[in-house]
Amino acid sequence: MAKDERNTYTIQNDASLGEVKIADEVVAIIAALAATEVEGVSSMAGNITNEVIGKLGIRNLSKGVKVDVLEGVVTVSLALNLKYNYSIMDVTAKVQEKVKNAVENMTGLEVADVNIRVAGVEMENQD
Secondary structure, three states: EEOOOOOOOOOEEEEOOOOEEEEHHHHHHHHHHHHHHOOEEEEOOOOEEEOOHHHOOHHHHHEEEEEEEEEOOOEEEEEEEEEEEOOHHHHHHHHHHHHHHHHHHHOOOOEEEEEEEEEEEEEOOOO
């Protein structure tokens, strides 16, 4: 696997008919979608939730994610807002596992670390 000048990663398959290139933004979007699916996660830092993705566009989802890929090993850093009354340790452990599995299953890259920064805690709206 090699990184080229356009922030894409080339993956070589054993029975390859050609090369597969994955943009690092694609890895970031996969990580963000996986993180926001975990119960207790309110949004990515910047208030991007699954409900508003359709309105703002999928590219905005990667704003709270940083992806570093070195020689086929990925490090993902996420900034999240969590819901009040959820265990931070439980939610972040679930996010780490879900992001790791999603990135590895969808890209074939190995995930070494999933680092999480809890940027805020959001209260439920009292109507």
